[in-house]
Amino acid sequence: MSGMTLYDKLWESHLIREDEAGTALLYIDRHLVHEVTSPQAFEGLRLAGRKPWRTSSILAVPDHNVPTTNRSAGIKDPVSRTQVDTLDRNCADFGITEFSMLDPRQGIVHVIGPEQGATLPGMTVVCGDSHTSTHGAFGALAFGIGTSEVEHVLATQCLIQKKSGNLQIRVDGKLAPGVAAKDVVLAIIGKIGTAGGTGYAIEFSGAVLEALSMEGRMTVCNMAIEAGARAGMIAVDDTTIDYLSRRPYTQQVDLWDRAVNAWRGFVSDADATFDKHVSLDASALAPQVTWGTSPEMVTSVDGYVPDPDQEPDPVKRDGMCKALDYMDLQPGTPITEIRPDHVFIGSCTNARIEDLRAAAAVSRGQTVAAGIKQALVVPGSGLVKQQAEAEGLDRVFRDAGFEWREPGCSMCLAMNADRLAPGDRCASTSNRNFEGRQGQGGRTHLVSPAMAAAAAISGHFVDVRDTAGR
Amino acid sequence: MEKFISLTGIVAPMDRPNVDTDAIIPKQFLKSISRSGFGPNLFDEWRYLDHGEPGMDHSGRTLNPEFVLNQERYQGASILLGRENFGCGSSREHAVWALLDYGFRVVIAPSFADIFFNNCFKNGVLPIVLDSSTVSRLFTAVETTPGYRLTVDLLAQRITMPDKDSIAFEVDRFRKDCLMRGLDDIGLTLQHTAAIRAYEERRRAEAPWLFTNLPE
Ligand code: SF4
Numbered sequence: 001m002s003g004m005t006l007y008d009k010l011w012e013s014h015l016i017r018e019d020e021a022g023t024a025l026l027y028i029d030r031h032l033v034h035e036v037t038s039p040q041a042f043e044g045l046r047l048a049g050r051k052p053w054r055t056s057s058i059l060a061v062p063d064h065n066v067p068t069t070n071r072s073a074g075i076k077d078p079v080s081r082t083q084v085d086t087l088d089r090n091c092a093d094f095g096i097t098e099f100s101m102l103d104p105r106q107g108i109v110h111v112i113g114p115e116q117g118a119t120l121p122g123m124t125v126v127c128g129d130s131h132t133s134t135h136g137a138f139g140a141l142a143f144g145i146g147t148s149e150v151e152h153v154l155a156t157q158c159l160i161q162k163k164s165g166n167l168q169i170r171v172d173g174k175l176a177p178g179v180a181a182k183d184v185v186l187a188i189i190g191k192i193g194t195a196g197g198t199g200y201a202i203e204f205s206g207a208v209l210e211a212l213s214m215e216g217r218m219t220v221c222n223m224a225i226e227a228g229a230r231a232g233m234i235a236v237d238d239t240t241i242d243y244l245s246r247r248p249y250t251q252q253v254d255l256w257d258r259a260v261n262a263w264r265g266f267v268s269d270a271d272a273t274f275d276k277h278v279s280l281d282a283s284a285l286a287p288q289v290t291w292g293t294s295p296e297m298v299t300s301v302d303g304y305v306p307d308p309d310q311e312p313d314p315v316k317r318d319g320m321c322k323a324l325d326y327m328d329l330q331p332g333t334p335i336t337e338i339r340p341d342h343v344f345i346g347s348c349t350n351a352r353i354e355d356l357r358a359a360a361a362v363s364r365g366q367t368v369a370a371g372i373k374q375a376l377v378v379p380g381s382g383l384v385k386q387q388a389e390a391e392g393l394d395r396v397f398r399d400a401g402f403e404w405r406e407p408g409c410s411m412c413l414a415m416n417a418d419r420l421a422p423g424d425r426c427a428s429t430s431n432r433n434f435e436g437r438q439g440q441g442g443r444t445h446l447v448s449p450a451m452a453a454a455a456a457i458s459g460h461f462v463d464v465r466d467t468a469g470r
Numbered sequence: 471m472e473k474f475i476s477l478t479g480i481v482a483p484m485d486r487p488n489v490d491t492d493a494i495i496p497k498q499f500l501k502s503i504s505r506s507g508f509g510p511n512l513f514d515e516w517r518y519l520d521h522g523e524p525g526m527d528h529s530g531r532t533l534n535p536e537f538v539l540n541q542e543r544y545q546g547a548s549i550l551l552g553r554e555n556f557g558c559g560s561s562r563e564h565a566v567w568a569l570l571d572y573g574f575r576v577v578i579a580p581s582f583a584d585i586f587f588n589n590c591f592k593n594g595v596l597p598i599v600l601d602s603s604t605v606s607r608l609f610t611a612v613e614t615t616p617g618y619r620l621t622v623d624l625l626a627q628r629i630t631m632p633d634k635d636s637i638a639f640e641v642d643r644f645r646k647d648c649l650m651r652g653l654d655d656i657g658l659t660l661q662h663t664a665a666i667r668a669y670e671e672r673r674r675a676e677a678p679w680l681f682t683n684l685p686e
Contacts, residue, residue: 016669017662023644025662027669029680037562039503048656054670056683065501079501079524086503097684118684122677130561130585144585146563147505148592156659158666162642164584194488195555195581228555230584249684259679294488315553319487413560415497434492434559436515 003269005166006235007201010141010266014124016158026161028153029123030135033060033096034109035087036415037128041151042090052094053157059118060091060098063108064415068378068405071101080416107381107407110134110348114218115381117247121236121263126153131348131431133224136233137217138240139266141201143230165275167200167229168268171208173283178464180358181216182350182429182448184208185223186288190298192278197229200276203268204234208282214243215354222349223431226295235267289335289461290433290446292323297433299335301451301463307331326435327443328423336461340445342426343368343375343456344438345402347412350429350449351380353387359429359453360393362464368401369459375402376418378410402456414439427455472594473652476623477575479548482539483612489552490559491586495568499524508564509571513539539572543616551608552579556597557586566593576622578629580605591645594652596624598639624650 004012011026018024038060045051052058065080067073075081084101091098099106105116110131113119125135125142128150135142149159169192171184189196202224209217217234224232241260244250286300297320299306308320308331324331329338345351345359356379368375377397379385385407388394394404411418412430414437420426422441429452430437433444447455450464499511501524510528517539519532533540539547550569556579557565566589569577575595580602582590590597600608611631612618621630624646630636648655659666674681 016665019644021643023642025659025665027666027673036500040505040563043503043505050656053666056681059684077501083501083503116684120679123680128561128563130559144561146561146566146585146589146592148563148589152656152659155656156666157670158659158662160644160655160659194558195583198555198581198584228558228583249682255678259677262677294490315487318485322486413492413497415500432490432492432559434490436496437492440496440515440521 002273003271005268005272005274006139006203006233006266007141007166008272010122010124011163013122014141022162024161024163025158026124027158028126029057030113030118030125031058031153032109032113032125032127032132033058033150034064034127034129035062035083036064037147038090038150039083039086040147041128041154044151045154050155052096052154055095057157058096059113060087060096061106061109061112062087062101064409064413066101066408067416068408068410068418071406104382104386107384108348108351108409110222111352111380111384114138114214115247115383117244117249120244121240121266126159130225131222133230133232134218134222134348136221136224136231137214139233139236139263141231141233144225164230165200167197167202167276167278168274169202169204170206170277170279171204171282172206172279173208173281174211175208175282175285176465178450178467179285179287180448180450181212181219183285183288184282185220186290186295186298186446187280187282187285189223189227189295190288191280192227194226194294194296195228197224197227200229201231201233202227202229204232206279209234210237213354214239215352218352219349223295226431236263287448287451287464289451291327291329291335292320293326293433293435294323295431295433295446297323301335301461303335305329305331305333305335336463338445339371339460340425340427340455341371341373342420342424343372343452344411344426344428344430345449345452346376346378346380346410347430348380349431351378351384353384355429355449356384356388356393359449360396362450362453362467363400363402363457364396366400366457368456371459372456375456376405376411377402378405379407381407400457411438413437427452427461471592471652471654474575474594474596474624474649476621476625477548478619478621480544480546481549481551481608481612481618481620482544482547483609484538484550484552485609487553488555488558491557491562491565492559494557494565495562498522500562500564505567506571508568512568512572513537546573548573549576549578549620549622550574551605551612552577553605554579554581554602556582558583561585563589566590566595570595578605578608591649594649596622596649598622598629600637600639604637
């Protein structure tokens with residue numbers, strides 16, 4: 001018998017029952033909750049006279065709707081306010097731990113879970129949010145669920161699932177200075193497409209992933225969903241254990257040695273078999289920039305906007321034409337000639353301390369270009385913000401002309417007041433460049449934090465490898 | 471959840487790949503704390519020429535005449551025909567609530583994003599995967615035949631075309647059963663309460679760190 005993959009191990013260890021057709025009941029260890037996808041679930045629970053099965057498994061935080069300025073004044077938009085108030089009330093009623101808007105630990109749900117140590121290796125982690133895949137960086141099975149499933153987990157601590165296939169993505173080589181985790185994952189999506197991982201759980205491995213910090217690994221797993229996979233994961237190693245040893249909640253793990261010993265088992269066996277393999281060598285990888293309205297529409301910063309006439313598949317060609325039209329771009333334009341007028345550094349993909357350091361390194365002593373209408377830096381959590389301020393990064397950003405904001409999702413999806421106006425073009429460190437994602441009619445180019453900061457300084461996209469080596 | 475057994479209805483074509491849930495229901499409408507009322511905002515940014523906000527009177531807004539669902543021939547459609555990777559992006563179940571509220575009970579596409587696919591079954595919407603060439607054939611038929619209707623029979627797992635030709639489709643047995651009986655799967659899971667408790671007991675001994683309380 002061949003060995004087990006990391007995904008197989010996570011699946012097996014959470015399986016309560018499975019019928020002949022493969023429909024399984026899976027136990028959920030950690031349930032993260034935010035204000036947008038939970039109100040109807042709590043409502044359903046109440047209507048059925050049910051209670052949460054295990055409140056100690058739940059951590060809640062408002063993040064999508066919260067303002068990133070002057071928080072003490074409360075939320076202006078009454079509809080947003082109702083949603084945040086509803087979360088507060090639901091958590092109070094059911095005795096659920098919540099970091100409310102004014103708590104210094106508040107932040108984007110996928111930033112605070114790992115930061116607090118609420119996400120552990122070997123766990124099943126769910127949240128009513130597709131970017132839950134982020135937590136897979138810890139050797140956990142983490143995936144996004146819909147609101148009906150949120151209610152199901154609240155009521156039963158379980159989910160009805162079918163097992164996915166095993167997809168191994170190996171990234172070998174060594175990244176050039178200035179090339180980041182974000183570039184790696186964008187390149188993967190460019191290669192396999194946004195449906196390339198559909199029906200699979202992805203395990204990312206190889207020298208590049210091994211060399212990445214936990215922050216970088218979270219960036220990669222975060223975008224597994226953009227490759228079509230509900231879950232992305234990375235094996236546990238010293239980097240994982242070291243990160244966990246410094247988290248508030250893991251300080252409470254008595255039995256630390258026993259736990260670490262168990263966690264180290266969350267790796268694929270040497271003789272494990274995968275259903276599908278993808279590999280790429282990242283040594284020559286250039287920073288990536290998306291040019292269209294799907295994350296797979298991506299190319300290197302030293303490349304050009306592609307020509308739909310060169311695309312043989314008629315459905316794809318039509319999609320490209322619509323995207324170029326929406327983005328107002330001409331085929332053949334060098335990427336470095338594209339001039340954003342907004343820059344957004346934030347989101348659960350790239351708003352951790354390391355991301356802010358990378359953006360600050362490019363911005364230190366520089367000035368945001370005159371053509372940039374707005375450059376925002378939105379830390380992923382209150383603790384990231386504190387850390388950045390302790391390192392003086394806020395000064396670097398402010399001195400250069402960036403706005404330094406309170407933590408939350410902000411312009412990643414523009415549910416709060418931070419949004420693009422029609423026609424605005426934004427260099428963004430977030431994960432989705434869909435039409436209207438950052439504001440109706442807004443145009444998004446996905447890039448790494450260093451690339452976003454460099455675009456702010458230069459007024460157009462530039463290859464950060466040119467400066468990073470020096 | 472409303473049962474799904476079979477349905478005959480007008481088919482509307484949504485001819486683009488990667489239709490994402492942000493497009494199906496834009497974020498400003500996610501601020502609602504209810505499950506219903508999303509129908510008028512289905513595909514809001516494509517459907518109207520002006521900007522929509524929750525709480526507006528949508529009947530007075532300017533429709534985009536180019537948008538497929540605004541065309542006379544597709545009024546009353548209950549089957550949506552899509553392309554690859556339909557429903558990708560955000561996990562928002564509001565996307566399915568909006569489709570349902572508008573009147574769609576079936577979505578046919580060559581592939582779906584996983585979370586969206588799942589969310590459909592939880593709400594009595596049947597997502598059907600057919601191979602791309604069959605889907606392309608249906609697109610041609612829909613676009614060339616005004617009032618084109620299909621009959622979708624879940625029990626027989628068959629789609630019947632106006633010329634009586636038919637296509638078989640696959641559906642997971644458990645999901646089919648839930649859909650045909652309109653079952654609430656929380657109730658089904660709670661039948662296994664003893665097994666869940668036994669599992670928890672065992673895991674508490676094996677891996678107690680999974681059960682520590684989160685401090686306030
Ligand atoms: S930062 Fe963006 S992608 Fe992440 S949870 Fe918030 S809205 Fe979703």
